[in-house]
Amino acid sequence: xxxxxxxxxxxxxxxxxxxxxxxxxxSNVAQLIExxxxxxxxxxxxxxxxxxxxxxxxxxHAKPEQTISDSDEIAFFPPVTGG
Amino acid sequence: MARILVQQEDFDLGQEIAALKSDNNNIGAIVTxxxxxxxxxxxLKSMTLEHYPGMTESELANIAQEAKQRWPLExxxxxxxxxxxxxxxxIVLVITASxxxxxxxxxxxxxxxxxxSRAPFWKKEEIGEExxxxxxxxxxxxxxxxxxx
Numbered sequence: 001x002x003x004x005x006x007x008x009x010x011x012x013x014x015x016x017x018x019x020x021x022x023x024x025x026x027s028n029v030a031q032l033i034e035x036x037x038x039x040x041x042x043x044x045x046x047x048x049x050x051x052x053x054x055x056x057x058x059x060x061h062a063k064p065e066q067t068i069s070d071s072d073e074i075a076f077f078p079p080v081t082g083g
Numbered sequence: 084m085a086r087i088l089v090q091q092e093d094f095d096l097g098q099e100i101a102a103l104k105s106d107n108n109n110i111g112a113i114v115t116x117x118x119x120x121x122x123x124x125x126x127l128k129s130m131t132l133e134h135y136p137g138m139t140e141s142e143l144a145n146i147a148q149e150a151k152q153r154w155p156l157e158x159x160x161x162x163x164x165x166x167x168x169x170x171x172x173x174i175v176l177v178i179t180a181s182x183x184x185x186x187x188x189x190x191x192x193x194x195x196x197x198x199x200s201r202a203p204f205w206k207k208e209e210i211g212e213e214x215x216x217x218x219x220x221x222x223x224x225x226x227x228x229x230x231x232x
Contacts, residue, residue: 004135006133006134006135006203006205007133007205007207007216008205008216010133056135056138056203059135059137059138059141060138061201075135075138075203077135077203077205078205078216078219079218079219080199080200080201080202080203080204080205080219081199081204081205081206081216081217081218081219082132082134082163082175082198082199082202082203082204082205082206083118083163083174083175083195083198083199083202083204
């Protein structure tokens, strides 16, 4: 799958995005977030505050319980502030 | 069809209104909203807007489509700037056109309320030597809720 990071999440991970193999046993967004927290200090910092994390799956806003697959584009970002 | 643009360049309100009106005499009311970079205490150096290319355009198109289903719109334009902006610069333009004013007024507010809560843009302010991301406002969610009743 393709992971994308925006705004403060991008700065904390130090990445704009990456290709990543969906790990075994992970089937939804909430599980993926928990997994990401364990990938190192930069990921822990970016993914620690679940309440401030917003998710899009294939460019549509998604909830933590949404099912994901290895072909998805999954984006993580803080609440939007446009306009 | 809505005109949706995400761009670094500024926009010209007069040109956009003229484009919307051309060849459409059904229009009797045009409402425009322009959002600009505010600097209440003259401390802001710049505001930089980041977005999610692809999703931004599709979210804006969806929001415009929803507005068209709700009100009899003759035209709709949304232009949002990205990149580094200075105090006083334009950020966003929303134009709605309809036969009568009520639909145009209401649809313009609807578009802005949904744009603010759904379109994937993020603002970062540069104040002195510091840069910080702008926090989302609860009042924006309150503004949204009135349309969901």
